[in-house]
Amino acid sequence: MFKSYVPKPGRREYFTILLVGVEIIFFSLFADNFLTASNLTQIIQNSAELAIICIGMTLVIIAGGIDLSVGSILGVVAVIVGNAILLGLNPILIVFIAILSGLVLGFVNGAIVAWLRIPAIIVTLATMNIGKALVFMLLGGAWLTGLPPVFNGLTTYKILGLPVVFYIVLFMYAVFYYIFTYRPFGRHVYAVGTNPESAKLAGINHKMIQIATHSILGGLVGIAAVMYIARMGSVEMTVGHDLPLQVIAAVIIGGTAITGGRGSLVGTLAGVFFITIMKNGIVIMGIPSLWENSIIGTLILLSLTFDIVMQKRVEKKKLMTV
């Protein structure tokens, strides 16, 4: 399985893993109650939604795009799921509806990007705001509460001491590792992100890739929306507002190049844990949570600076070998 010729993560990703290690050591030393079984289980449970969405965001960013509307998609789907629960629909049908509605919303983003050739950052900025208004409207200005605990088992039921959502995350990463590495589609996503012109000459349909990556992201957000309901038991007014920042931060810190063409799931998963552990540690250390977003923002900047420095070094090396 790990033959040298199969594409694998680069050195950049190992750097993120190292970073997570340093972070764990830091909080173990300075935050009481960090290194306890219940807190670590909590971290894994809290990371599940982010982890699932980040798979899709990794695909989108590698293909050269971006999606700012993930929070709004999550909100809209969560409202749909909440109402479906109130209607007493079959849970399996609800999951199906969640994935499908996410997929459709993602498809809309992808279709506008590909067919109208509007940059993804603008399209999804627009759909993000439309989505926020839609959630507000659907909720009628109040939280959606009193949901029967149909999905609570996802977080409360434990196998080997770990919640079900952990195994769902594990399964999804395995599936997408396979897609990234062994399906032509996965490699074509990289190709389009690296060099769209060359991809065209190689007969790769880059519009199809853009639409597919956005749709897959939407579908994954649908799954995350079900997990959100399972965790919260309600839908709040500001559902998903911080999500785009966290998702993009996790993917970028995980080593995916914002310019496309480079990145891996291993790195993304490390990025997800980095963000979740940091949020958890901040709370335990009693730092006001309003610092959270500014710390994440700083980390994005540091990460991008690091990438640019590395890129410059590669270019310098290249110049020497011409």
Next chain:
Amino acid sequence: METEELLGLSNITKTFGGVTALEDVSLSVKKGEVLSVVGENGAGKSTLMKIIAGVIQPNKGELLINGERVAFHSAKDAAGKGISIVYQEPNLFSEQTVLENMYMGEEIKSKLGNIAWERMYKEASAALKMVDLSPDILNRHMEELSIGTQQLILIAKGIYKKSQLLILDEPTSILSQAESEKLFELIDQVKAKGVSILYISHRIPEILRISDDIVVLRDGKVTEYLDPKTASEGKIISAMSGREINLNIYRPRNYADKEPLIKVSHLGNKKLFQNISFHVKPGEILGVYGLIGSGRSEVARTIFGELPIEEGQIEFERNHLQHHQMNDAVKKGIYYVPEDRGTQGNFSSHSVKWNLSAVFLPLLSHRFGILNKSKERQVVQENIKKYSIKTHSQESLITSLSGGSQQKVLLTRWLVHQPKLLILDEPTRGIDMRTKTEIHELVLSLAEKGVSVILISSELPEVMRLSDNILVMHKGEKTGLLSRDEMTEEKILRLALGLAS
């Protein structure tokens, strides 16, 4: 010996805008032969190759493969008929591995549709062995390899794909001597297997060595077929260069007794160019001629301060230029009109006015740097009128103008500053004849006013028409400096191709 025809072209014509790139071209490639296409820059070789590879479509004429008429709508169509092309500029995915690059878009798949990495690896290793590359590099990222190695990898891919026809567009321009030798051996091997090769190169000795037939293109037309067994270097060069050049436009100027404005001595920059020396006097036009990759634009960009002065020195108005930067150059009166209008020159989403005035806004400002808008309009209008720039209004988008008018905007905007040294890089590429003449006229009149001009061009007639002296470069080296009395087309071409004159 008559062999079967693999590819036939009849009466192919291709125009871009108003410019005819190919006119009524007919030729034939037999199975298992190497047909070389030679011609000066701009003769239409690359356009021809792109038509055969399906990348662009001709306006007229037809393509036959094995006697059957075909119409290619994309590169994929052509690939489906067994035509592969290796471009002069390697076309690749820099952040992916070599193995992925070799199979991108045409992966070997298992029954389940998975990528069969192991089978691809084995096949690719065999392909690389043919070009003497170790299979170890298959795991490396393309961006880590030298451009020559990248090129060899793509050639190996083209050969291994079991093509019927392999098009090589100046493959040796970025290969080392040893790599080139390897390529020639390979060409012999694949030829023996019945694969045909269309070969473009500027290097006459290698063409004589590997070709079975040589076709000469001149100004978009096939002018001659030459037999490599009997043709000499001289014959090929005169066939390439046999066009009429009207030199009447040139007017002698009196600059000879002046002190040089700029003196460049032993200028060098790593592997881009070495030991370049020349000087330009006020009112002199120095032509710089060389093939792509000769380093001519790089020399110009060094004078303009875009590239650092690594070796040698530049003296401008008797001062040594040190830590020379672009804004210093502009302050000193050195202006550069770049090669690529679209990406380096224009502010493409802005108006003609915006583009024209962008470089002289400080001259139009009130105190405290506030722009005087009516003055801006007035100066722009004067320029448009004076240089007959064809535009609907000054508010029209620059991209709505013809290529020639866009170039005039780029050129004339510097004139407001009264330049001392104007560097023009390919000032008339892709521009219609009339505007071209107007630009030539403009350049001459500038020189008459005492402006020094460095004119870089791939078009020999243009360089010969305007220049007082011509600096010829080949592979980063100065191969000659010819005065007006010495310059002949053949002489310049020989120097540019690196042949002894």
